[in-house]
Amino acid sequence: MKALVKTSQAPGFEYIDVDMPTIGPKDVLIKVKTTSICGSDIHAFHSSPGIMHLMKLPVIMGHETCGEIVEVGEGVTNLKKGDLVSPEPHIFCGVCYYCQTGAALNCQNMGLFGISTDGAFAEYAKIPESACWKHPEGTSYELGAIHEPLGVAMHGVMAGEINGKSVAVFGCGPIGLFAIGASRVFGATKVFALEIAPKRLVMARQLFPDVTLINPKEQDPVKTIMEATDGLGVDVSIELSGSPEALKQTFKVLKREGRVSLVGILAGPVELEVHKDIILKEARVFGVFGRVVWQTWWQVRALLDTGKFDPLPVITHRFPLSDFKQAFELATSGEAGKILLFP
Ligand SMILES: [Zn+2]
Ligand SMILES: [Zn+2]
Structure with missing residues (x-):
């Protein structure tokens, strides 16, 4: 599959062929519908020190995403093929001190989806079931993709x-x-x-x-x-x-x-x-680093359910993933709202 990968400490990303993700028993595989560019992706594009120390290279970038489940591991119990989900990018372990005390966003063994583990600027992505937020039926792909930044x-x-x-x-x-x-x-x-x-x-x-x-x-x-x-x-x-x-x-x-x-x-x-x-x-x-898992996601849901604020007009540009350079230049300029990349 095609993916946008940070391969080295040098500025920029590479749009290259990579292996399809293989899922474990407690993972799901999503077909990525769309992924939005985060400020941290822009920092990573420019290799700025504020983000580089968190990255494990090479890594597929992209974490603000929405995709449809196309495969589930045999140990997955609450999700099924066809469900529309977004990842909580703070991939938490569930067993450390912070996870046990209700602070999973600060997990001691935290993986960062699209920063320290492979993300969603790609055709497919693997997500642990425990890190999936399931959208209500009828949620648009674009609204799904901006749940995570809405949460921040x-x-x-x-x-x-x-x-x-x-x-x-x-x-x-x-x-x-x-x-x-x-x-x-x-x-x-x-x-x-x-x-x-x-x-x-x-x-x-x-x-x-x-x-x-x-x-x-x-x-x-x-x-x-x-x-x-x-x-x-x-x-x-x-x-x-x-x-x-x-x-x-x-x-x-x-x-x-x-x-x-x-x-x-x-x-x-x-x-x-x-x-x-x-x-x-x-x-x-x-x-403030990320979202309080899962309280913030429910607050975002509550915000959207009020119907009093429509965040979709904040999305101003859409590019195919292959045109990432143009998209990241625009994102860097500060002359755009949210920019979506479509695999
Ligand atoms: Zn983000
Ligand atoms: Zn933990």
Whole structure:
């Protein structure tokens, strides 16, 4: 089969022929319908250090996927041929300390689907039954493929209280847009959204007419948010851009006793005014890596079931897998929403 493989530490991927995956007794084989490009795939494409240490090469990339089960191992009990599933990319062992204490996303023996184990930028992919999320009948392939990134946004939003809170979302890429949608549906009051890429600002405006949009290149985000909140700041600050400058601002715009969720991947260390911005504020800081298994998936399901937020317009481009170079160049430019690759 054809697959998009990270073969070496050098930048780029290779579109090559690889063996079909062989499944074990507790695995399923899916025919990949579509897979979306994640920020971490873009980092891997450019071989940035924030992601390379997690990778085991060579590896088939791609983890935000949706596929139809075409084969099940003999020990698989809850899934069958024809089911539409997505993988939870944090492939957990089920027996370590974290798995036993309800924190499977931090499994000590964690495999990362499409990063440390073969993923879904391919015609077929193997997934352990225990890591499969089964979609309700009638779910579209495209909606199925973006459940996982919706979950990242959801985890960032739901890491603390959101109902009745004012929120600042740093970065209006796909995860940022999902985070704004989830904040809105789950009861956030005033929402500020920050972005510098012109096309993403336009998309944010179209999707969320009532959100206060700030372009930090044109106005000082800290001054703007403080003025708009009676000098108090926001209750919740969510960093999704991976920009060191934005990360510092997430703390500057935070109300005392507020909550910060840090989601964006940073390329290196960042200097913070810890005493002033965290200690004296009694800030609560949450690192967000993936989804709470399986709670977040159910929250995504609940979000979609409300019918109050349609995430599909965040998908802006579709390419055949073979045109991956064009797709990744576009993804890197920041001039697109979610980009799908079709095997
Ligand atoms: Zn992802
Ligand atoms: Zn484990």
